[in-house]
Amino acid sequence: MAFVPPARHLLRAKDLADARYFERLDVDDMAAAAGLSRAHFSREFRRTFGESPHAYLLSRRLERAAALLRTTDRSVADVCMSVGLQSVGSFTTSFTRTYGVSPNTYRAKFPPAASHALVPTCVLRFYGRPKTARFEKTAARPAASLATDR
């Protein structure tokens, strides 16, 4: 059997965090993907990639959360859940520590998400037409009726 460098197993854990960050993934799952005990895995991961697996997973989630804040109009709570985090309070704290501003303040620094909607003029024309428009000809009314309306 060919020798597989230990880092290859650690890379599986890293790939798992990159691909499935939006699930309820934790360091135990990453360790399982690498086929190592949690303590050994954490030590080796940090030695190989320069940061703890927990920090890596969190930074992946925060990076995705920042992108969602910039490009979607989802609420902060939705963004938090969308990246696999469960507590909005902890998310806000981690985000603020990382980006220097709260999620809402961060979002406010960028153009609104609607600016990412590539709505061409033809779509605007179509979608913007009033639904209630009526174009039937109005039947001519007798002069007497017009007089009563006044």
Add this chain to the structure above:
Amino acid sequence: MIKISNAQLWVHDQDEALAFWTEKVGMEVRADATLPELNFRWLSVGPPGQVDISIALMAIPGPPVMDEKTGKQVEELMSKGFAGTIFLATDDIKASYEELKGRGVEFTEEPSERPYGIDSAFRDPSGNSIRLAQLSDVPAA
């Protein structure tokens, strides 16, 4: 130079499509914005690492954009699998096939050798046919 920025797929339910493309296929959300004044939601996804191209997942609109009859026709074409196709490529078809199948993706064609590589196909929840291939190295024209 002209490049492709977005391709478009009709979908019967944007939330279901979003879950499928992100959780099962592994794409990321590129934009998700609702324009309430137009009753329009722009939702796009794309592959991580290929940031300049996205797939817009479009709900079939009702009147006044499409009359009901046209909307039904599009819906019918889509559920028959004839409303469009997206061609995806992977470096490792075997691994991608196993991964997506493991996540419950409904494959209509298992990977098979073709003159241009190894090709397979699956469907999204709306019935759209999506091809997934490991392409051979073809010399540039």
